[in-house]
Amino acid sequence: MGKKGIWLKLPLEKSDLVPIAVKEGFQYHHAEPGYVMLTYWIPEGPCMLPSNASHLVGVGGFVINDNNEVLVVQEKHCSPSNLGLWKMPTGFIHEAEEIYAGVVREVKEETGIETEFIEVIAFRHAHNVAFEKSDLFFICMLRPLSSKIIIDDHEIEAAKWMPLVEFVKQPLIQEDSMFKKIVDIFVARLGMRYCGLSTHQTLSKFDGTTSSLYYNVMDNENINCVGN
Template sequence: MNYLDSTNNQYGGTYVSPKALPDSSDIFASQLNESLKIWRSQKIKVVWIKIPNARANLLPQLYQAGFMNHHCDADFMMLTLRLEDGAIIPPFAKHSIGVGGLVINANNELLTIREKDHIKTHPHNWKFPGGMLEPYEHIEDGVIREVLEETNIQTEFQSFIGFRHHHQGQFNTSNIYAVCRLKPLTLNITIQESEIFDAKWFPIEDYLADDKIGKYNHQILQSALKYPGLKNINLPGYMSSDQDYEVFMTL
């Protein structure tokens, strides 16, 4: 075959999978050149090519042909080439998602932590335990996991309280920080020593009266005390075997 086998999509683009790639750079250069002629004659708008790390030797030919990096993972690079002026190439994800666990015990105390990274610059930053979601992890699962990892407190998800959105996240991404109400199932704190300086159950009245605590934490705690939040519900007929959703709404 003197061209690259590809699969067209409904948007007028075509995709070349790693299985269609030859081992030889010379053969690839010849196939790419012939393929570009074919794709242009077919009025293909955008070409997508996925290059595994093991085929990194093919990247120079793609760059010379005008391909641009679109996104990557640990084991591949995805490149695109716009063949039609103005053709839409959707940008890759530019958001990270963090979660915070708002955990209140029967004594009306709030579970709080201070991070090691903040102890010198923000020594009074008593915050909710939490962290970043892992790839393909649900918010409910992630916030329970993060609270357990940082404090060894086992919890049960109750509701989604709210979120903060800003554009100064890690690696120049925007960030959504979601706060969830959790019910504690255990009470004895054991900190994650690699990241956490200390942790404690903070009386809510004292927490709200402390003017050194961040305004956002004050406000979202007050919201959680006043409103039940959004429940994670199952919508019959909405879920399917290949689509796994979380749905939060009032009941």
């Protein structure tokens, strides 16, 4: 039939066929709650089928109110090195969820605070994290639309509005080069000395779909970001 690669998707009710497929030369590719996917590359030489997803995508929300207070949380389950740290709300985005929508949802779920996405101010790329996957973590600036905190009892130990100066002075922030750099960038953004990436809906002729393109928009005469 001229095929070079075979994708074999076995639903849960046919999982008894997995050992048979493996015996015939199929290899695991990925699994979801309802199925397992296996592949078989027919020709000699390296397999040209695309690999399983290589990255997890996380988000963190910097939310600051008109009193120069930052929305911070303490997690119920964290590493010993982070005990006592007041941090921004964080989490993973869902499948087919936009970055800007995911960070708004995570902040709402953890703290009950409604927010509006403004910009991605930075992102981190790390490797061999959860499940040996690479990790993209987007730090976003959000505008609060409410003020009453209602914490998620399953994940969050405590949440509060903390003065920005107190947040910055935390030893765990000052001693960690990445955290400190993120805070420095955030403070620079507040002072209009830095521009992040806002989202813009664009249509591409390559695939005929609308997607989110993140870039900054700057005033031609100075560095101040416009539209925020």
